[in-house]
Amino acid sequence: MIIYIKISFFVSKMSKRSYAILGTGALGGFYGAKLQKAGLDIHFLLKSDYEYVSKSGLVIESKDGDFTLTQVNAYNDIEKMPQCDVVVVALKTTQNHLLPQMLPSLVRDNGVVLVLQNGLGVEEEVAKIVGNVSIIGGLCFLCSNKVAAGHIRHLDYGQITIGGYASSYNPTGITDKMRQIADDLKSAGISIELVEDLLLGRWKKLVWNIPYNGLSVILNARTDELMSYVHTRKLVEQLMYEVAAGSKSCGRIIPDSFIQTMLDYTVKMKPYRTSMKIDYDERRPLEVEAIFGNPLRKAQAADVNLPQISCIYQQLKFLDEKIRV
Numbered sequence: 061m062i063i064y065i066k067i068s069f070f071v072s073k074m075s076k077r078s079y080a081i082l083g084t085g086a087l088g089g090f091y092g093a094k095l096q097k098a099g100l101d102i103h104f105l106l107k108s109d110y111e112y113v114s115k116s117g118l119v120i121e122s123k124d125g126d127f128t129l130t131q132v133n134a135y136n137d138i139e140k141m142p143q144c145d146v147v148v149v150a151l152k153t154t155q156n157h158l159l160p161q162m163l164p165s166l167v168r169d170n171g172v173v174l175v176l177q178n179g180l181g182v183e184e185e186v187a188k189i190v191g192n193v194s195i196i197g198g199l200c201f202l203c204s205n206k207v208a209a210g211h212i213r214h215l216d217y218g219q220i221t222i223g224g225y226a227s228s229y230n231p232t233g234i235t236d237k238m239r240q241i242a243d244d245l246k247s248a249g250i251s252i253e254l255v256e257d258l259l260l261g262r263w264k265k266l267v268w269n270i271p272y273n274g275l276s277v278i279l280n281a282r283t284d285e286l287m288s289y290v291h292t293r294k295l296v297e298q299l300m301y302e303v304a305a306g307s308k309s310c311g312r313i314i315p316d317s318f319i320q321t322m323l324d325y326t327v328k329m330k331p332y333r334t335s336m337k338i339d340y341d342e343r344r345p346l347e348v349e350a351i352f353g354n355p356l357r358k359a360q361a362a363d364v365n366l367p368q369i370s371c372i373y374q375q376l377k378f379l380d381e382k383i384r385v
């Protein structure tokens with residue numbers, strides 16, 4: 061009797077929402093695996109790791125505890141995936157040209173597209189592709205790498221800040237859909253923050269990504285190196301203030317204290333090779349447009365120039381093209 065009550069309580073508490081993970085890499089593989097481990101119904105889209113993962117599953121090496129999923133629902137073809145309640149966009153933004161082929165058949169009517177990528181403007185692209193769904197953006201404070209096929213190494217952090225998307229990034233407040241997704245993620249042990257204004261959240265995340273991702277590639281440096289030299293630390297700080305100016309051009313105020321917090325946070329971080337630096341070293345396309353181009357264009361639309369970010373952008377465009385010729 062006690063067992064029956066316990067099981068029925070567990071079943072009633074467990075989410076029935078199904079999730080599709082588009083891109084089973086460092087981020088999608090990590091969060092997707094945690095959701096599956098918590099008992100949710102997860103479907104993973106893969107490319108080069110498909111054969112391996114469909115036979116052997118996923119290995120998660122994490123500072124919070126290692127685990128293995130010996131069996132996962134793996135796909136290499138979107139047409140074979142079931143429609144899901146929540147579609148998590150976890151590709152690199154450089155692959156977002158594929159979203160029009162992926163999203164419409166995959167997301168259920170009244171479902172959710174959860175964009176977990178870095179940068180700005182992806183939710184606007186998603187809104188052009190699918191109607192009758194809720195779009196939610198997530199800012200992931202995560203240090204994770206894919207180290208081999210189906211093998212993810214979670215180094216640090218992991219919190220996701222989620223905010224709802226409405227046309228032109230008008231604040232949505234906290235919606236029921238956001239609460240439901242947050243409950244699922246929390247049930248998987250993922251720390252979650254809900255924000256009322258996604259655009260402000262995205263600009264705040266750029267306070268970190270613009271200086272560190274950009275300078276790590278241009279100066280061939282890790283975060284600790286950028287912070288330990290007086291000139292690069294100054295440059296990081298100046299870029300952060302320029303991101304705040306970009307945010308202000310969109311009517312979103314980032315306080316100076318937030319910039320100080322990001323500088324302190326990075327000094328305390330374990331030495332880190334940013335994801336853009338890893339992409340550069342591996343000769344993969346860089347997420348230049350989502351992280352630099354879109355914010356620059358948003359500010360330009362409000363007649364605000366961001367000269368230092370523009371200078372970083374031009375250099376990254378050069379390097380991005382050069383590594384691929």
Ligand SMILES: NC(=O)C1=CN([C@@H]2O[C@H](COP(=O)(O)OP(=O)(O)OC[C@H]3O[C@@H](n4cnc5c(N)ncnc54)[C@H](OP(=O)(O)O)[C@@H]3O)[C@@H](O)[C@H]2O)C=CC1
Pocket residue numbers: 082083084085086087088105106107108109150151152153155158176177178200201202203204205206335347
């Ligand atoms: N890693 C992190 O700690 C953090 C990442 N982010 C952001 O998250 C996003 C994802 O980054 P991350 O997980 O690091 O990147 P990864 O490159 O590790 O993961 C992306 C995955 O997408 C797969 N993929 C690419 N094209 C296709 C396709 N056509 N079909 C199926 N799968 C495909 C790749 O497979 P294959 O390898 O076979 O090409 C890869 O495994 C980025 O926007 C990044 O900036 C944000 C915060 C932290």
Ligand SMILES: CC(C)(CO)C(=O)C(=O)O
Pocket residue numbers: 178200201202203217268269332334335
């Ligand atoms: C800031 C960091 C490294 C982890 O908090 C991150 O989220 C990123 O690489 O985008």
